[in-house]
Amino acid sequence: MSKTALRKKYKALRASLSDEEIDDKSIAIANHLITLNIWHHEFYHLFLAIKKLKEVETEYVLNILLGKDKNVVLSKSNFQDASLTHYLLTDTTKIKVNSFGIPEPEAGIPIEAKMLDVVFIPLLAFDKKGNRIGYGKGFYDRFLAQCKEDVIKIGLSFFEPEDHIADLSTTDIPLDYCITPQQVYSFSS
Numbered sequence: 605m606s607k608t609a610l611r612k613k614y615k616a617l618r619a620s621l622s623d624e625e626i627d628d629k630s631i632a633i634a635n636h637l638i639t640l641n642i643w644h645h646e647f648y649h650l651f652l653a654i655k656k657l658k659e660v661e662t663e664y665v666l667n668i669l670l671g672k673d674k675n676v677v678l679s680k681s682n683f684q685d686a687s688l689t690h691y692l693l694t695d696t697t698k699i700k701v702n703s704f705g706i707p708e709p710e711a712g713i714p715i716e717a718k719m720l721d722v723v724f725i726p727l728l729a730f731d732k733k734g735n736r737i738g739y740g741k742g743f744y745d746r747f748l749a750q751c752k753e754d755v756i757k758i759g760l761s762f763f764e765p766e767d768h769i770a771d772l773s774t775t776d777i778p779l780d781y782c783i784t785p786q787q788v789y790s791f792s793s
């Protein structure tokens with residue numbers, strides 16, 4: 605299926621989820637994450653859910669990270685150039701929901717993309733090879749291109765993979781893992 609058709613399909617699928625389903629599935633995803641061999645690193649980048657778009661609730665992942673004393677990094681989005689700037693989450697970080705509904709840190713200690721060890725990635729759809737699509741602005745493709753080569757890229761999805769995403773471009777960076785409420789998909793050998 606084309607990217608456009610997939611975006612439409614998965615936006616509709618998400619919109620059909622109840623708050624309770626979102627919570628249950630988000631907890632199942634967090635529980636699968638605990639089983640991965642990814643917890644010996646230092647810097648973990650996390651996205652915070654856009655509630656109105658019914659994204660995976662990442663509070664559960666955040667609690668795992670904080671319980672393990674990890675450095676958690678959050679981003680602010682610049683819609684002018686589809687770039688992200690990253691800040692360390694601390695006791696004093698103020699989180700504000702921006703005009704797109706994205707919870708963001710107001711400011712803080714800046715962190716370079718190169719410092720990140722693990723990145724959790726929002727997506728609308730993914731395929732059996734680990735390709736992903738988001739809302740189509742290329743924020744994560746640009747961001748991941750700035751990360752170190754061996755950064756661990758983990759997609760979080762309510763839904764199972766498509767067989768194939770058509771019209772992929774050379775700037776699309778594939779996932780190493782994708783976690784769904786049902787299972788862990790591992791793409792890097």
Ligand SMILES: Nc1nc2c(c(=O)[nH]1)N(C=O)[C@@H](CNc1ccc(C(=O)N[C@@H](CCC(=O)O)C(=O)O)cc1)CN2
Nearest residue numbers: 651652653654659681704705706726738739741743744
């Ligand atoms: N939680 C979260 N943070 C993220 C992303 C994400 O997917 N999820 N992004 C991943 O790249 C970037 C932001 N990307 C976005 C791109 C487009 C729209 C947007 O167009 N919003 C419209 C509604 C669109 C729709 O209904 O589909 C709006 O708010 O009016 C929002 C976020 C960076 N931060």
Ligand SMILES: Nc1ncnc2c1ncn2[C@@H]1O[C@H](COP(=O)(O)OP(=O)(O)OP(=O)(O)O)[C@@H](O)[C@H]1O
Nearest residue numbers: 736737738739740741742743744745746749775776
């Ligand atoms: N590294 C990059 N540098 C410059 N432009 C890029 C880069 N990666 C992607 N883009 C551009 O961003 C636009 C959106 O890309 P794409 O359709 O893959 O978005 P997406 O993966 O669905 O979105 P997102 O990454 O925000 O979740 C495309 O026009 C693409 O050319």
